[in-house]
Amino acid sequence: MYKATIEVRLKPSVLDPQGNAVKGSLHTLGFEEVDSVRIGKTLEVWLKAADEQSAEEQVEAMCKKLLANPVIEQYSFRLEEGA
Amino acid sequence: MYKATIEVRLKPSVLDPQGNAVKGSLHTLGFEEVDSVRIGKTLEVWLKAADEQSAEEQVEAMCKKLLANPVIEQYSFRLEEGA
Amino acid sequence: MLPEQTTTVWEPSPEKIQAEGLYRDMGMTDEEFEQVIGHLGRLPNWTEVGIYSVMWSEHCSYKNSKPLLRRFPVEGPHVLQGPGEGAGALDIGNNQAVVFKVESHNHPTAVEPFQGAATGVGGIIRDVFSMGARPVALLNSLRFGTLDSPRVRYLFEQAVAGIAHYGNVVGIPTVGGEVEFDRRYEENPLVNAMCVGIVDHDKLQKGVASGIGNPVIYVGSSTGRDGIHGATFASEELGEDSEEKRPAVQAGDPFMEKLLLEACLELVEKGILIGIQDMGAAGLTCSSAEMAAKGGTGIEMDLDQVPQREKGMTPYEIMLSESQERMLLVVEEGRQDEVRQVLDKWNLPSAVVGRVTGDGRLRLRHGGEIVADIPVNTLVDDAPVYHREQREPAYYRENASARPEEALADQNPAQVLRKVLGSLNVASKRWVYQQYDHMVRTNTAVRPGSDAAVVMLEGTDKALAMCTDGNGRYVYLNPREGGAIAVAEAARNVVCSGARPLGITDCLNFGNPEKPEGFWQLAQAVEGMSEACRFLETPVVGGNVSLYNETRGEAILPTPVVGMVGLIESREHITTQDFRQEGDVLLLLGETRAELGGSVLEQVVTGELSGRPPRLDLEKEKKLQEAVLAAIRQGKVRSAHDLSSGGLAVALAESGFANGLGAEVELDTELAPALFLFSESQSRVLLSVDPQQAEAVQELIASHGIPCRPIGRVAGDRLQIQVNGQQVIDETVAALKAIWEGALPCAMNPSSTN
């Protein structure tokens, strides 16, 4: 069993209204030192695979096909064995 | 300037409908080896702070106060300097 | 912290632009480039070429469709504002006006369905509140490929979610719309969104820049690199390289829109504004140029003052960005602070970015230098106009001899009724509209699911009825007839809910106008629509054109969409399609002929599209509508449903679903049962009336010269239909409803077993 931790983020040029709103609230709460906030998704995917390479290929394919929207998002992931 | 990468996840005891839906879609797409999927948030917060310890304290406070809801979520974060 | 620059800036010199024909990449032709040189008296720089190319795109200039649009009747006793502003306005009495418009977001949706569809809704909302009106309802009209393709399911699901999300967050009810599926929309879906608003006459705003020296204020989201060249993009065919154009898609922020909406209406209430316009297609370029052109003035802007989301943006990028949720205001000099106070209260970024000038030029500064200097009228008034060639297509001639009616005559009515109700173009669209908040603002009296939606006019006894309608199959078979039918059906829907039709907005979704056959379709459709509008006294007060809806040379079905608004004089008149009482008499109004070209029956049985669509006699249509409205206003009608897709059989079934009521129907006809039951002859309506009133209603209808015959009564929980003494349909309403309700959820979730 492998565990892939996939981070999906908005591309830097895409507006992140959610991040802006959270930044505003942090300022109101007194965290004035906050300069910017961007919010993305983390997906933890557990999967069976023969070996690390095959796991990596599968996760790459999932990201491409479903998990990230290449029009506005970019992704990266790391793999761990076991769990 | 510090960058905090904060991961906010649903507690393991809380059902994750979105994760389940993604798992279902992955199966439909032919990724039958996927065993489970959990979805969380990643927040990237850039902030000014005198030193690493003060940055850490601030981020800890933000998480407690606002960024995670302790009823259903847990959080962890890492800090980097620069950027 | 601003994100680092993501693209390297490389701006070619004016000489290079000319020598290498670089303007062509922006969609500008060689002749148009020559015209630009003529207007400027010199070579344009990169920014200027960009500005001309978006202003002269079809989306902004209507260069291909302008000569046709002049055919639309745009005047009438109620018209307060015709085409030309953000949206049209019609008088509805009590010093109030209804403001409405429909707009397409087809290409952005094909590329990024959620954001593409969502920002379409955002844009049309801004068009309406930039008139000073409070938006009270949203509608939409959707066309997608068939749902057996996973890609189409994805597009459809995401587009609906995007539309829902935007409207729900802003808090405007989405009360109606229509959806059709056809493989000809597979690669090029249509998303047309309509917004309806209400304003007091004296609060009606204009997008005009007047008063030399007055400040020009930018308000809303900061400007990023998203959506650059969206307007040009919307005016081109979708090709293989559309993937490359993906950065052209904008992301929306409905929360920002809500703040912008409330703040702008507060400014309108305070009477501070001289001019207001939203930054839609071609962003800052189009809004500033149009406001100046309408004011007969110029505008000078300092682009360094424009709030920016990314570092190092060039003048070209700032001017062409289509970042969402932005407005441009012109106010009287000296009142900036008052404006500022309101905008600050709503936490909205704003900045004075320029001044109104008297020299008729759009002049831009950046980093202290003048980076563009263009006579405004050459952008707006002198845009090229093309008179395209028309040619009647071969398929149209060939279809003259096709007789789908003959092939369909001996279909078994009971079997095809099930098929028709389960076909996605007839099936319940609940899966769609239950994702829309259709009740927020608590004025929705008729929710989605009837012929038209009804929204109460607060503080009066009146209400507005509204709907969207289009039928690409009829229009394909005969664009003129089909165009007229789209208007007539929309009006009939509104009449059936108790309203007098007031006027329309339209969106012309067609293929490439440079192809003579495509242009013929467009011209004919406009002709038919114009004729119907003139006849039914429903002027066209606004609209939108979306051409080049083609992929790899194959066009969509030509799809003009009509958004109709009608006025209900008293809430007592509000009528729905639902049967209400057992024993009520069913009256069929209008004539039924064997007309099945482009019908649902043809589609379901043969999968073909052939013959001619139903004929429309506008004289009869008008009389029918007057008759139905008179009966409703006399309080004699329990339910009214217009006969459209699927004809009488579908109308009978649908009318029973809400309250689980069946009907006993006996028909005498010379037509084969399937022809009579599924014919889509126009100008027909099904009424249910109190038996005590049946005779009076029959007389009333007959006095309008409209055939009216009793065909049975509302009864029990079965739909039973006899034709010439033979039982042809006998089904429980529950079973039919299950088919009708289950079809779309099932198509969207093909792997599920339930």
Add this chain to the structure above:
Amino acid sequence: MRFAVPVFPGSNCDVDCIKAVKEVLGQPVEAVWHQESDLDRFDAVILPGGFSYGDYLRTGALARFSPVMEGVQKAAEQGKLILGICNGFQVLLEAGLLPGAMRRNDHLQFRCSIQSLRVENNRLPFTLDYRAGEDIRFPIAHGEGNYYCDEETLSRLEANGQIVFRYTGENPNGSVADIAGICNERGNVLGLMPHPERAVLDWMGSEDGRRLFTSMLRYWEGKSDVA
């Protein structure tokens, strides 16, 4: 009885709540801007539906830090009636005035429809005018109404009669124990996902919401008589 309806940036049912109070009760009602923290002049507070702060981060999470929430907190402690509808319910959860948390609907779609509910507790200031166990119909309109609490909290809610409304028939969002609305232990703070203010006139599809408002007034009148 004076009602306050706090308005957050992004609230969109504020006007509906004001209309309903006027329509059903004819009592004075005022919109209160979120920056204002003093609610002393009011007898009851209705936190309206909508998307306060865009519902960004979590529903209700950013609104709870508005100054007006200090006033709401105080009013709750004073035993005044606090009604949170839809987004208002979500704000009350985030503010800790009610236990539990909200998740996305289990089917992941926004859902707008008229839903059947059962009145589980009719001994509350908000439900006096309903019969115990009565079936009623309220509209819903939300994307995140999937109420969650842990087992222990759930049994406490059950034991104290804090579950006020439950969905009957289809559960439209996957909420724990079909919960549609809950109150605090004291019974003066109610949060529910359905919209009673959308069910107060005959043409709205249901008039069952009227009695929620009339209950509040009757309770308040009873209390003021005693005082």
